[in-house]
Amino acid sequence: MNKLERRYRRRLACYPRAFRRENEEEILAVLLACAEDGQQRPGPAATADLLRGALRMRLRPPGSPPRTVRAAIGLMFAGAVAQVATLITIIVTADRVRAAVAHSYPGLAAAQHALNTSLTIDYFGAGAGIAVWLLLIRGLIRGRNRARIAVALNFGVTSLSLAIAISDGTPTWAPADLVAGIVFWLIALAVTVLLVTGASSRYYQPAPRPVTPWRGTFGTM
């Protein structure tokens, strides 16, 4: 095995194992056929292309998922990005919020303390939400029906917490928080609807294969 082949194999190791078992030797043959004489290192463009391919293969549900499932997973990724953006916004603006509260209520330690507590809850809440969301994406990509049920349950919890927060009229609710909450709730609603359609159900719960009569050869040994 020459240096170039070893280096290509190292990059191909980023692909899922099942894909590699099926295609590694063949892709390697193509990569080596495309290489220039005396080339010892994969070029940056070839490396980027292999890494992009590996990422795509890892984020792709198995088999031939219907459009509803593809759309639901795409929306889940959009939701994850929105949640991360919300968390970053909370972290970045925290100092400004603290300064504004300190300016409005000088000397009121209780207000500052309540604000710090609320921000800490926000950090952990948003972090936990993102972790759960990513786990759901992982389950859906692996074709797990349980993940589909968990998405529906997660939507129920999201709806309940949003309803409680709105009816509570919690003083910490800023308009931006409310908008972010509603946008996220809409994404969760759309994902849930997409995943309960007939096509998605058939994908995650394929009909059991009919039992074929055993065609063994009794007594021929």
Added chain:
Amino acid sequence: MQEATYLILTSLAAGSQHGYGIIGDVSSISGGRVRLRAGTLYTALDRLKADGLIAVDREEIADGRLRRYYRLTPDGERRLADEAARLHANARAAMQRLRPGLADGIA
């Protein structure tokens, strides 16, 4: 349908091809504009196989390395024909509006 997918299916329309052959063929079909790389090609082939548009035709060992040939399935032929007809109709409409006489050239 993405252009790379369309070109891969087109390269298999005349007969089965192996991966390296598809790369060269796609480049010549597109007049050198689309140069597929191995990562892109095999991600697309995997999707097309899963969707039942292509299938493995046969395998060979050439210079000690695996060479797998792919072919269009009847579903793949149908999809490619539909897509080609759609692109043809669009191109014709555009040419007709640009210069009516030109449309006959792609009829």
